[in-house]
Amino acid sequence: MLSQVAQTMHKFVKQCENKQVLNLYNQIEQGKMLRSKLILLIAGQTPQAVELCAVVELIHLSSLLHDDVLDEASTRRGKPTIHILFDTKTAIMLGDVLYSKAFSQLSLIHKDVAYCISSAVTALSIGELLDIELSKSFNTNQELYMDMINKKTASLIEASTKSAAILSNKDRDKFAIYGKSLGLSFQIIDDILDITQNSETLGKPAMSDFKDGKTTLSYMLLYQELSNDDKTKLKSYFKKSLTKDELSWIKNNMTKHDILNKTKQIARQLAQNGLNAIKNEQNKKLFDIINDILNRER
Amino acid sequence: MLSQVAQTMHKFVKQCENKQVLNLYNQIEQGKMLRSKLILLIAGQTPQAVELCAVVELIHLSSLLHDDVLDEASTRRGKPTIHILFDTKTAIMLGDVLYSKAFSQLSLIHKDVAYCISSAVTALSIGELLDIELSKSFNTNQELYMDMINKKTASLIEASTKSAAILSNKDRDKFAIYGKSLGLSFQIIDDILDITQNSETLGKPAMSDFKDGKTTLSYMLLYQELSNDDKTKLKSYFKKSLTKDELSWIKNNMTKHDILNKTKQIARQLAQNGLNAIKNEQNKKLFDIINDILNRER
Numbered sequence: 001m002l003s004q005v006a007q008t009m010h011k012f013v014k015q016c017e018n019k020q021v022l023n024l025y026n027q028i029e030q031g032k033m034l035r036s037k038l039i040l041l042i043a044g045q046t047p048q049a050v051e052l053c054a055v056v057e058l059i060h061l062s063s064l065l066h067d068d069v070l071d072e073a074s075t076r077r078g079k080p081t082i083h084i085l086f087d088t089k090t091a092i093m094l095g096d097v098l099y100s101k102a103f104s105q106l107s108l109i110h111k112d113v114a115y116c117i118s119s120a121v122t123a124l125s126i127g128e129l130l131d132i133e134l135s136k137s138f139n140t141n142q143e144l145y146m147d148m149i150n151k152k153t154a155s156l157i158e159a160s161t162k163s164a165a166i167l168s169n170k171d172r173d174k175f176a177i178y179g180k181s182l183g184l185s186f187q188i189i190d191d192i193l194d195i196t197q198n199s200e201t202l203g204k205p206a207m208s209d210f211k212d213g214k215t216t217l218s219y220m221l222l223y224q225e226l227s228n229d230d231k232t233k234l235k236s237y238f239k240k241s242l243t244k245d246e247l248s249w250i251k252n253n254m255t256k257h258d259i260l261n262k263t264k265q266i267a268r269q270l271a272q273n274g275l276n277a278i279k280n281e282q283n284k285k286l287f288d289i290i291n292d293i294l295n296r297e298r
Numbered sequence: 299m300l301s302q303v304a305q306t307m308h309k310f311v312k313q314c315e316n317k318q319v320l321n322l323y324n325q326i327e328q329g330k331m332l333r334s335k336l337i338l339l340i341a342g343q344t345p346q347a348v349e350l351c352a353v354v355e356l357i358h359l360s361s362l363l364h365d366d367v368l369d370e371a372s373t374r375r376g377k378p379t380i381h382i383l384f385d386t387k388t389a390i391m392l393g394d395v396l397y398s399k400a401f402s403q404l405s406l407i408h409k410d411v412a413y414c415i416s417s418a419v420t421a422l423s424i425g426e427l428l429d430i431e432l433s434k435s436f437n438t439n440q441e442l443y444m445d446m447i448n449k450k451t452a453s454l455i456e457a458s459t460k461s462a463a464i465l466s467n468k469d470r471d472k473f474a475i476y477g478k479s480l481g482l483s484f485q486i487i488d489d490i491l492d493i494t495q496n497s498e499t500l501g502k503p504a505m506s507d508f509k510d511g512k513t514t515l516s517y518m519l520l521y522q523e524l525s526n527d528d529k530t531k532l533k534s535y536f537k538k539s540l541t542k543d544e545l546s547w548i549k550n551n552m553t554k555h556d557i558l559n560k561t562k563q564i565a566r567q568l569a570q571n572g573l574n575a576i577k578n579e580q581n582k583k584l585f586d587i588i589n590d591i592l593n594r595e596r
Contacts, residue, residue: 016420016424018424018427018428020431021424021427066390066391069387069390070387070390070391088367088386089367089368090427090430092364092368092390093364093368093424093430094427096361096397096423097423097424097427099397099398100416100419100420100422101416101420103404103416103419104416104417104420106405106416107404107405107409107412107416108409111405111406114405114412115402115405115406118398118401118402118404118405119398119402121394121397121398122314122395122398122399122402124398125395126314126316126319126391126395128391128394129318129319129388129391129392129395
């Protein structure tokens with residue numbers, strides 16, 4: 001079914017009737033399609049659900065194109081990013097083309113779904129602004145961090161599961177909670193992988209979050225545990241290109257204070273909230289997918 | 299009525315529930331609201347028409363935010379652009395917030411209108427990509443230029459007049475032609491003003507198009523008239539910061555070959571096509587607005 005989603009995305013891009021757009025699109029590596037997997041599991045494998053998947057994946061892709069410009073990221077999914085392959089202007093405009101094409105198709109699917117998904121894009125974009133703000137200094141406020149990842153990552157996943165419920169006449173509120181919880185735990189695991197995995201597995205530089213100004217949950221939990229001297233030391237490493245020894249110091253302290261397990265425990269608790277919301281659904285795969293997210297290594 | 303449009307825009311931005319977004323928005327100078335004037339003239343001054351106006355103006359504003367990043371413009375409407383006041387990232391994301399908020403509101407207005415307007419944004423964004431492509435070298439192909447301004451400028455004006463006709467049960471095809479023709483002539487006049495007006499009137503640097511790689515219609519018409527030596531000379535001026543003498547050489551040759559009148563004649567002919575499409579409408583103001591565009595000096 002995911003190949004049908006990819007085909008539909010390709011069809012939508014082709015309908016834009018511009019060779020450059022199609023050419024650029026063809027150079028982008030397909031992602032894991034988490035949002036599509038969720039939509040198809042909830043709404044069933046109908047033509048309308050496949051269209052919704054294609055729309056959501058195009059929106060996700062557009063957000064990544066703009067996000068990569070913002071983060072000045074040079075690789076994504078193991079390949080050079082569009083703004084590196086071409087330029088910033090092309091990445092912004094390709095994002096705008098795909099965003100608007102997605103919105104056009106959305107208007108043909110379902111009114112409530114159109115409102116739900118486009119509102120999520122507003123939240124997502126505000127999440128990006130919050131991310132920029134938070135990245136300006138060492139952030140120790142967990143609430144601000146959770147609000148940011150809720151908007152930046154969870155909002156579109158929540159809108160996807162909610163929209164899938166709308167299309168299939170299921171309880172949209174319960175599936176919204178499921179999607180939101182899953183989205184939050186997905187992002188927290190993602191932030192852990194930046195610390196534990198190598199660049200080959202990640203398809204982007206390893207341990208780059210902290211260097212890029214992103215004080216993710218593990219760094220906040222670590223900060224709480226450190227002595228005042230070590231707090232100052234950790235802060236002094238913020239947004240720097242660190243040496244091997246300095247990186248080891250961070251990792252060793254994370255091990256010493258069992259930080260990654262503590263972080264994972266928070267992700268697990270969030271995932272459990274999501275599972276509780278849909279506990280009456282006879283859909284084992286919706287449970288499995290959360291376990292896949294918690295145990296993923298890339 | 300235009301103040302009601304501005305109020306509705308403000309309400310929509312406030313609904314995004316983010317102080318930074320509202321603060322950024324408040325720093326942007328309001329434009330001429332051409333698209334709103336057209337919508338209200340065609341659809342009448344109904345609450346639904348006002349909402350459509352606010353949506354279209356937000357979309358227009360978002361496109362300008364991204365356009366200014368692309369063009370590296372430092373002033374717009376006589377004020378510093380957002381990406382200069384803050385940074386590129388903020389301008390891109392504010393554009394995304396306002397785009398998506400506009401699409402959310404659009405989904406509540408009318409299905410056909412939502413499809414029409416969002417498709418225009420795709421065309422508009424492709425127009426920006428074409429503009430970047432054309433700006434890479436001295437372009438003498440009028441057809442490519444007309445296709446580019448049709449997408450970049452006329453598409454949203456066409457979608458506005460067409461949508462206004464949809465909302466008021468008028469002939470959408472005729473009003474689409476009216477909007478498209480008016481949009482094309484609007485852009486051609488805009489390109490003339492870059493040559494004839496000073497920076498104070500323009501709210502941005504004067505005669506900057508050619509320096510920015512934009513071989514607008516007047517430059518193409520001039521090129522046709524020049525001797526081979528002068529053709530080479532004009533080409534050598536392309537994308538350069540020119541001296542007063544070099545700028546005068548261009549202006550004098552435009553005068554000598556009556557270029558600005560010839561360009562204006564093309565704009566006038568396009569406007570006439572638009573008027574022919576709606577000749578049976580008893581709406582004098584739709585005629586007046588085209589004359590205002592043809593005779594405008596800023």
